[in-house]
Amino acid sequence: MTLSEKILAQKSGRAEVKPGEFVLVDVDLGFANDLTGPPAIKEFEKYGDKVFAPEKVALIPDHFTPCKDIDSAGLVRILREFSLKQNISRFYEIGRMGVEHALLPEEGLILPGTIVIGADSHTCTHGALGAFATGVGSTDLAFFLLTGKAWFRVPETIAVEFSGKLPEWVGGKDLILYLISKTGVDGARYKSFEFIGPVISRLPVDDRFSMCNMAIEAGAKNGIIAPDSITLDYLRQVNPAWVSSHPDFTLNPDSGVTYSKKIAIDVSEMEPFVAAPDLPSNGFPVSRLSEVKLDQVIIGSCTNGRISDLKIAAGILKGKKVASSLRLIVIPATQKIWQEALEKGYLNTFVESGAAVSTPTCGPCLGGHMGVLAEGEVALSTTNRNFVGRMGHPRSKVYLSSAAVAAASALTGRITHPAKI
Amino acid sequence: MKLQGKTWKFGDNINTDLIIPARYMTAYEAAELGKHCMEDADPEFSKKVRPGDIIVAGENFGCGSSREHAVLALKGAGISAIIAKSFARIFFRNAINTGLPIIESPEAATAIKEGAEIVIDLTAGQIENLTENRRFTIKEFPEFLTKIVENGGLLKWATREKKEPIK
Numbered sequence: 001m002t003l004s005e006k007i008l009a010q011k012s013g014r015a016e017v018k019p020g021e022f023v024l025v026d027v028d029l030g031f032a033n034d035l036t037g038p039p040a041i042k043e044f045e046k047y048g049d050k051v052f053a054p055e056k057v058a059l060i061p062d063h064f065t066p067c068k069d070i071d072s073a074g075l076v077r078i079l080r081e082f083s084l085k086q087n088i089s090r091f092y093e094i095g096r097m098g099v100e101h102a103l104l105p106e107e108g109l110i111l112p113g114t115i116v117i118g119a120d121s122h123t124c125t126h127g128a129l130g131a132f133a134t135g136v137g138s139t140d141l142a143f144f145l146l147t148g149k150a151w152f153r154v155p156e157t158i159a160v161e162f163s164g165k166l167p168e169w170v171g172g173k174d175l176i177l178y179l180i181s182k183t184g185v186d187g188a189r190y191k192s193f194e195f196i197g198p199v200i201s202r203l204p205v206d207d208r209f210s211m212c213n214m215a216i217e218a219g220a221k222n223g224i225i226a227p228d229s230i231t232l233d234y235l236r237q238v239n240p241a242w243v244s245s246h247p248d249f250t251l252n253p254d255s256g257v258t259y260s261k262k263i264a265i266d267v268s269e270m271e272p273f274v275a276a277p278d279l280p281s282n283g284f285p286v287s288r289l290s291e292v293k294l295d296q297v298i299i300g301s302c303t304n305g306r307i308s309d310l311k312i313a314a315g316i317l318k319g320k321k322v323a324s325s326l327r328l329i330v331i332p333a334t335q336k337i338w339q340e341a342l343e344k345g346y347l348n349t350f351v352e353s354g355a356a357v358s359t360p361t362c363g364p365c366l367g368g369h370m371g372v373l374a375e376g377e378v379a380l381s382t383t384n385r386n387f388v389g390r391m392g393h394p395r396s397k398v399y400l401s402s403a404a405v406a407a408a409s410a411l412t413g414r415i416t417h418p419a420k421i
Numbered sequence: 422m423k424l425q426g427k428t429w430k431f432g433d434n435i436n437t438d439l440i441i442p443a444r445y446m447t448a449y450e451a452a453e454l455g456k457h458c459m460e461d462a463d464p465e466f467s468k469k470v471r472p473g474d475i476i477v478a479g480e481n482f483g484c485g486s487s488r489e490h491a492v493l494a495l496k497g498a499g500i501s502a503i504i505a506k507s508f509a510r511i512f513f514r515n516a517i518n519t520g521l522p523i524i525e526s527p528e529a530a531t532a533i534k535e536g537a538e539i540v541i542d543l544t545a546g547q548i549e550n551l552t553e554n555r556r557f558t559i560k561e562f563p564e565f566l567t568k569i570v571e572n573g574g575l576l577k578w579a580t581r582e583k584k585e586p587i588k
């Protein structure tokens with residue numbers, strides 16, 4: 001069996017599962033945000049009064065927070081009151097929260113071999129640590145609150161093997177944007193991506209998060225990487241108790257497993273990759289887009305708002321000034337990342353370069369607040385979607401890139417290869 | 422179960438940001454969301470659409486965000502069913518879970534034109550295009566999903582099955 005099949009089999013109490021079968025699984029962690037949580041709670045309350053397992057629930061107000069208007073404050077209030085009523089201790093108040101897919105691993109809540117569902121499409125991020133993690137709707141989440149379970153159709157698995165030597169300035173974000181440019185936005189629809197190969201074995205955990213985060217942009221149900229020594233090193237920092245109580249834990253696909261498809265990618269000649277409007281699959285090597293003039297650059301989000309992204313950005317921006325023609329907004333993805341960036345001097349670098357630094361929020365990524373675009377404006381963003389109107393006006397445009405390309409471009413005012421700085 | 426309505430046609434990769442932009446997502450009532458359904462594709466859509474109308478679309482309908490608000494917005498606008506060449510997975514499960522009929526039929530999605538009057542007979546597994554007097558067969562749904570839809574959605578199914586253990 002593949003990684004996803006193994007986890008789905010174990011959590012549905014079967015010896016084996018096959019693609020196409022329907023299973024009802026025990027969920028280890030289920031969560032929602034300020035937009036998807038309230039409809040889930042409303043639906044749950046029609047059918048039940050007690051959450052099945054409050055210790056397996058997390059509620060994270062990250063999308064329109066700090067609340068952008070009266071209505072969004074009302075949404076967070078629903079989460080807050082529900083958490084109190086149902087003894088859900090994992091409600092993350094503003095000032096202690098972060099973008100959900102950066103926060104949950106940092107809290108030590110994402111563990112290999114587990115099933116994670118979130119009422120947010122980028123829940124697939126958590127496959128980076130070897131969990132079967134996938135986005136669901138609010139009704140799915142209500143069902144989980146009621147029963148502790150979720151239904152799935154066992155997905156076929158596409159193995160994507162990355163080999164070669166990773167060039168300078170090329171990282172997880174570039175690999176996934178390149179892959180999506182090959183598969184299209186529905187090339188992995190209903191399927192699982194298993195990322196394998198020597199490049200993945202050496203890839204830092206933050207880059208793995210960026211890759212699994214965007215599996216959904218190829219239509220995939222999940223993206224997953226077999227847990228290895230890099231995973232364990234990370235888990236030792238965030239959940240040492242789990243590591244010491246699981247000394248013999250391993251999770252690997254069966255040897256000789258057959259995948260529904262195999263994609264091989266040699267990364268040696270790759271350039272940083274950028275997705276042009278209006279689909280994440282519309283990708284180009286960065287040098288092909290050097291004429292694109294920008295009004296706004298965003299560094300942040302569940303895709304690339306982690307400490308390694310901020311370190312790279314600060315390294316490029318240090319001692320330099322953001323182009324006078326644009327604004328740069330930097331949003332550390334969690335409170336912990338924000339504090340680390342403060343202590344390491346990155347935030348000071350950003351402010352001195354002329355950037356705005358925000359408290360953690362999803363805000364601009366989905367055109368919520370903290371950087372909404374006007375008609376005709378063009379942004380380069382380290383986020384994950386560039387659909388029509390995603391970041392604001394229907395006639396604004398969004399390009400997607402890594403933090404390195406974003407920082408370099410913020411200095412020149414045009415999409416720029418970081419090697420040129 | 423029979424559904425009759427006029428068709429509205431859309432292309433490939435109709436994403437949930439287009440179906441309901443996030444700027445309206447401080448609401449989660451179908452009627453309110455319905456006022457802004459498909460607004461960035463066609464600002465007049467919610468005014469033109471009539472209760473019972475049917476959307477006919479291309480590949481990967483509903484891709485993007487997990488927002489169930491997309492299904493609610495379509496329902497709120499009066500859409501009774503969606504026929505597409507294919508559906509994105511979270512939208513697919515949201516539709517099943519909330520009982521919005523969705524039909525995957527590349528043949529019907531290609532042939533049916535905008536403004537056609539069609540009848541979807543879910544029981545008989547057939548789509549009839551009254552405008553062009555043409556019929557299409559609907560592929561049978563997996564038993565598990567049929568059970569959810571027949572019970573009126575996931576939670577109704579769950580609470581009904583609760584008397585027996587969920588298998």
